[in-house]
Amino acid sequence: MLPAGLWRRRIFTASGSRSHENPLGLPSNNTRSLPQIPRRGPISRGLPPKRKIPNVKRVVLVSSCKGGVGKSTIATNLAVSLSLLPQRLRVGILDLDVFGPSIPTLMGLKNVEEPGLTRDGALIPITNHSIPTMSMAYLLPPASQSSSSPSTNPDSEPPTNEDTPVVWRGLMVQKAVQQLLFQTDWSAGVSQGASSGLDILVVDLPPGTGDIPLSVGQLVDVDSTIIITTPDALSLSDVRRGVSMFRKLEVPLTGLVINNGYFICPNCTERHYLFGGNPNDSENMFTKGVKAMGMDGDRIIGELPLVVDVGRGGEKGIPYALSGRGKGDNDPGKVWLAAMTSVAERIWGEIQFNTN
Ligand SMILES: Nc1ncnc2c1ncn2[C@@H]1O[C@H](COP(=O)(O)OP(=O)(O)OP(=O)(O)O)[C@@H](O)[C@H]1O
Ligand SMILES: [Mg+2]
Numbered sequence: 001m002l003p004a005g006l007w008r009r010r011i012f013t014a015s016g017s018r019s020h021e022n023p024l025g026l027p028s029n030n031t032r033s034l035p036q037i038p039r040r041g042p043i044s045r046g047l048p049p050k051r052k053i054p055n056v057k058r059v060v061l062v063s064s065c066k067g068g069v070g071k072s073t074i075a076t077n078l079a080v081s082l083s084l085l086p087q088r089l090r091v092g093i094l095d096l097d098v099f100g101p102s103i104p105t106l107m108g109l110k111n112v113e114e115p116g117l118t119r120d121g122a123l124i125p126i127t128n129h130s131i132p133t134m135s136m137a138y139l140l141p142p143a144s145q146s147s148s149s150p151s152t153n154p155d156s157e158p159p160t161n162e163d164t165p166v167v168w169r170g171l172m173v174q175k176a177v178q179q180l181l182f183q184t185d186w187s188a189g190v191s192q193g194a195s196s197g198l199d200i201l202v203v204d205l206p207p208g209t210g211d212i213p214l215s216v217g218q219l220v221d222v223d224s225t226i227i228i229t230t231p232d233a234l235s236l237s238d239v240r241r242g243v244s245m246f247r248k249l250e251v252p253l254t255g256l257v258i259n260n261g262y263f264i265c266p267n268c269t270e271r272h273y274l275f276g277g278n279p280n281d282s283e284n285m286f287t288k289g290v291k292a293m294g295m296d297g298d299r300i301i302g303e304l305p306l307v308v309d310v311g312r313g314g315e316k317g318i319p320y321a322l323s324g325r326g327k328g329d330n331d332p333g334k335v336w337l338a339a340m341t342s343v344a345e346r347i348w349g350e351i352q353f354n355t356n
Pocket of ligand 1: 072308
């Protein structure tokens with residue numbers, strides 16, 4: 001192993017002379033040395049045509065441009081809400097957040113057995129709450145305990161795959177994503193009409209506009225995409241990037257869902273707009289920004305309040321859309337449930353409209 005000083009010297013003096021302003025020699029104004037990003041036209045130009053996911057009629061992407069805004073919570077609750085619509089849709093969830101999968105936790109499927117395989121070698125989804133799911137997390141081995149220092153604590157829990165990190169570079173990730181997308185048999189594990197597969201597959205994407213959302217947009221015939229965001233002006237630039245990516249990929253964008261838009265005080269039942277997203281405020285920079293993006297206000301398809309029990313439901317593995325009740329009309333849980341159902345109806349309506 002090289003001594004630390006030598007490493008540092010290697011990094012900083014690896015090739016030729018470096019200017020004081022740019023000690024690492026990163027390319028700056030010299031556009032010839034930068035990777036060429038296509039400026040015009042769809043990103044999918046020149047790629048093979050987008051494909052349908054086997055045994056899936058419609059695909060809905062749940063994306064966000066920032067991490068931690070409630071995407072997975074909404075993906076699970078959206079799946080449940082869609083399945084509870086009068087149309088009795090068969091809905092599944094695909095967790096494509098390869099580096100931070102949380103669908104197993106949110107669906108009460110932590111540490112389940114590895115999924116089985118069909119005769120053709122396709123993955124068989126794992127079902128809970130009548131919703132079949134597939135996630136990278138199901139395929140990870142338990143984190144190995146260090147053999148050199150076995151735990152002597154009798155109370156220590158056995159190793160689980162929750163602690164197993166995915167440490168892969170791009171190509172491996174691409175391969176895994178393609179397998180999860182096209183080699184999961186969604187007709188297996190669906191109780192009603194077992195041979196016909198799913199009406200809707202809800203896909204939970206990782207945050208941002210990286211490799212995985214890009215690949216999905218390029219490879220899959222998508223029917224609807226929603227972008228989850230908080231209603232603060234700072235999130236706007238992230239939202240703009242997401243909208244722009246999906247437009248370039250020619251992926252249908254149903255709209256934005258504002259999460260944690262407000263908090264309903266249990267004592268005074270007043271709505272408190274924690275991030276300044278009050279729709280009645282003429283200085284509401286978020287709504288102004290969304291309009292400036294060429295999306296009319298109508299493209300904000302739902303605004304969900306912050307509700308403590310929604311978070312708790314997720315922790316317990318029981319989506320709030322399944323168990324939540326709410327008491328009076330102004331009960332935060334009831335307001336949240338109504339907003340979630342309305343998002344599900346809007347997505348289903350839009351899919352139907354685009355199909356006919
Ligand atoms: N409306 C809500 N009310 C209360 N808590 C919420 C709400 N939405 C999400 N949460 C909580 O916020 C946290 C982040 O949510 P979640 O994991 O769904 O975000 P995410 O966008 O999927 O994150 P990541 O980018 O890491 O995948 C969780 O603890 C979740 O329970
Ligand atoms: Mg998530």
